[in-house]
Amino acid sequence: MSNFNTAVRALWQMRIRKRPFVLSHGINSTCNMQCSFCDYWREEKQEMTVEEIFSMLDDAKDFGIGVYNAWTVEPLMRSELPEILEYAHSLELKTSLVTNGLLLKKRISELTDLDYLSVSVDGIETYRDSRGVDFSRILPGIEEAVSTFEKHVLLNCVISNRNIHELRDLVLLADDLGAMISFEPMYEFSSIEDNVWDKIGVRDKNQHRMAVDDLIHMKEAGYPIINSKTYLQMVRDMRPKWKCHAPNILIGVSQEGMVYTCRVHREPLADIRDGLENVWKQWGKQMQEKASSCEGCLFFGYAENSMMYRFNPEVIRHYEWM
Known part of the structure; x- marks a missing residue:
């Protein structure tokens, strides 16, 4: 399916049918890292079976979903991926x-049905x-991924x-690798101890501003930063200036099969096994209202x-990822 066809399907689904186009699924509940700033690995949950996932995907196809995103906690630890x-x-x-x-080098040969790969890279020496x-x-897994997926590899920092x-x-x-890169600020989840944020949270606002300004200049110089300048300017100022349409774009499903509001509120609403059509009819409006009243995130x-959903021209011109 070409990118043009995907774009047409996405517009039809989101703007005409007024339904989300992306299914974002927490495919597993275990991790081979235990990062101090993350709480997803701290509580292992019952994972959906392969048969339940297949049924969910059938349902998603009928609903009009066009993109399946597998994430958290570490998808490559799931043997059936x-x-x-x-x-x-x-x-x-x-x-x-x-x-x-961490398992990319070992498992990349199995990922023949993957279109887009995002690797979390939060530093080199650090x-x-x-x-x-x-x-x-x-690094070896990233290098092999770039040669396999060409430009469809993203480093996310x-x-x-x-x-x-x-x-x-x-x-x-x-x-140098031939990959793309994105940036976003750390979200300080309340479930993580304050002393963690005291160590790694950005507290020097001037240093932060100068560093993100440098990213904006590198973006203007043609480096492969996929973020729009509009977004980077908000990150620089640490001020969200956008209206959330996340529920109009994607629907999130946790490891155990619960549909949740978003990564910020993480409120479980319904069981995806009840049928995506039924879940959307019952909870779609509430998710949209929750997003409209949210103070915003980055x-x-x-x-x-x-911002793309609202046809922001600068974002459409610069943003290059799904």
């Missing part, structure tokens, strides 16, 4: 995956401080106090796609 991606592809769904990359392992452990001085180096690394997927 290749057959799940294969099944999604058989339904003509675009597939994407978010991974920490990577061990953030993730507990050396960056050299994941969450900006913290630890890596604020490495952002330029990360852009240069992505450029999760780049929500922000960029919501």
